[in-house]
Amino acid sequence: xxxxxxxxxxxxxxxxxxxxxxxxxxxxxxxxxxxxxxxxxxxxxxxxxxxxxxxxxxxxxxxxxxxxxxxxxxxxxxxxxxxxxxxxxxxxxxxxxxxxxxxxxxxxxxxxxxxxxxxxxxxxxxxxxxxxxxxxxxxxxxxxxxxxxxxxxxxxxxxxxxxxxxxxxxxxxxxxxxxxxxxxxxxxxxxxxxxxxxxxxxxxxxxxxxxxxxxxxxxxxxxx
Numbered sequence: 022x023x024x025x026x027x028x029x030x031x032x033x034x035x036x037x038x039x040x041x042x043x044x045x046x047x048x049x050x051x052x053x054x055x056x057x058x059x060x061x062x063x064x065x066x067x068x069x070x071x072x073x074x075x076x077x078x079x080x081x082x083x084x085x086x087x088x089x090x091x092x093x094x095x096x097x098x099x100x101x102x103x104x105x106x107x108x109x110x111x112x113x114x115x116x117x118x119x120x121x122x123x124x125x126x127x128x129x130x131x132x133x134x135x136x137x138x139x140x141x142x143x144x145x146x147x148x149x150x151x152x153x154x155x156x157x158x159x160x161x162x163x164x165x166x167x168x169x170x171x172x173x174x175x176x177x178x179x180x181x182x183x184x185x186x187x188x189x190x191x192x193x194x195x196x197x198x199x200x201x202x203x204x205x206x207x208x209x210x211x212x213x214x215x216x217x218x219x220x221x222x223x224x225x226x227x228x229x230x231x232x233x234x235x236x237x238x239x240x241x242x243x244x245x
Contacts, residue, residue: 181201
């Protein structure tokens with residue numbers, strides 16, 4: 022009888038140990054599954070956040086592109102990057118009149134405007150395919166010509182004309198203001214006459230390209 026009781030107790034004890042081990046294995050499995058599920062759930066969140074950030078960056082780039090608009094220049098008032106106010110007038114025969122500080126220049130060149138917010142860049146397309154920015158305005162070119170040609174003023178009243186045009190050839194082609202004027206001079210200091218003078222001013226950097234006077238200019242006395 023005692024042996025039977027001992028055997029029965031041993032069976033109960035073994036059964037309890039086996040049951041406890043099975044419960045431990047199930048808990049570990051549940052924990053592992055929970056961790057994997059949590060990790061998988063976090064991964065889509067990170068991906069959504071990355072996609073949102075990329076979308077915002079793309080949106081910013083799109084807005085930046087939309088802010089820059091290039092188009093053929095039209096009649097109107099514009100403000101350059103340096104804050105200078107200019108006026109554009111479309112004229113006959115595809116000519117354009119560019120005015121700044123009451124000084125004007127006519128041109129047949131292909132002029133476009135590149136708008137960035139309230140600022141405008143003027144671009145010129147040359148016959149050799151080059152695109153350049155028009156940085157020098159007519160008033161600045163006029164001041165340079167006045168100094169180079171020793172003029173008092175450069176206006177239509179003294180037959181001073183300013184034209185924005187191509188000068189040079191081939192790869193040396195550049196955009197320049199060509200300024201022509203009539204000067205009152207005295208030949209040999211005695212005979213008063215008029216002398217045609219002209220100069221060219223680079224439209225990108227404002228540098229003098231060349232100045233031309235009649236061959237007999239060495240015989241005259243010029244006055245500013």
